[in-house]
């Protein structure tokens with residue numbers, strides 16, 4: 001009479017007298033679903049996409065299997081596909097040809113540049129999807145840094161902010177919903193907010209990479225964009241991975257400067273930061289499950305060492321459980337296909 005999942009309610013054996021037995025609520029799948037505290041949803045996901053010049057062309061990124069650089073026409077198809085899967089937002093990153101890069105990243109605010117053209121085309125083809133554009137110099141700078149570099153190799157803050165403002169305005173003009181400064185210069189959120197408002201883009205929001213750490217987990221992304229710094233590292237602007245209080249300082253500044261959404265990046269080695277930021281603000285909190293985190297899961301599952309689907313769900317659930325409302329992830333499409341309904 002007893003099924004596999006039923007418990008004996010009348011056990012005569014010498015039961016321990018326990019005031020509580022947590023296992024009661026884990027007994028069946030329905031019971032577990034009923035008491036589940038964290039529910040990953042396709043609504044939480046933002047899909048990063050790489051766009052390059054050309055036509056009918058796509059290239060797989062070697063260190064990010066399953067992710068591609070797309071020419072504009074194929075990217076549009078991919079955006080349609082992504083929106084049909086129920087994903088609400090994409091974050092766009094451009095692959096800029098070497099001959100268009102220069103020391104001050106002038107191509108970044110070309111009104112007819114790759115990003116600007118692509119955003120306009122997405123606005124036409126898939127008007128409802130949320131388009132997020134990256135505001136940083138590195139894809140456009142000949143030296144690969146996120147800022148303007150002085151003769152003695154210092155990354156100059158305020159001259160860089162001037163370029164970031166121009167870039168953000170040109171992206172807003174093209175139709176971006178959210179501009180996302182990922183550079184970590186001081187004061188850029190406030191400067192961008194003021195400029196957007198002054199130019200009439202009051203409805204364009206700012207998704208601020210507020211606590212962005214100098215991380216070795218960005219390696220595959222820099223392969224994807226050919227954007228690795230040609231000298232030095234990014235430690236004078238991106239944060240020291242050992243610091244948590246400093247993240248709260250950065251968060252407070254970005255809130256005061258007018259950020260709409262706050263981001264922590266990377267996600268997995270910084271779950272404690274996500275949790276602290278969650279507790280410190282009422283704003284939506286985003287986390288970036290970055291390229292290196294993606295590559296590790298892909299590499300191990302390709303060798304058959306871990307079960308890919310289970311590890312993806314466990315990983316993204318941990319980021320949400322830590323307190324992220326939104327997750328930028330290269331797994332967004334996989335998850336949309338795995339989750340029941342939308």
Ligand code: PBG
Nearest residue numbers: 136138182217218221290291292
């Ligand atoms: C550049 C930028 C980086 C990423 C997003 N924007 C790399 C960097 O700061 O060097 C990394 C994303 C990823 O690794 O998935 N401003």
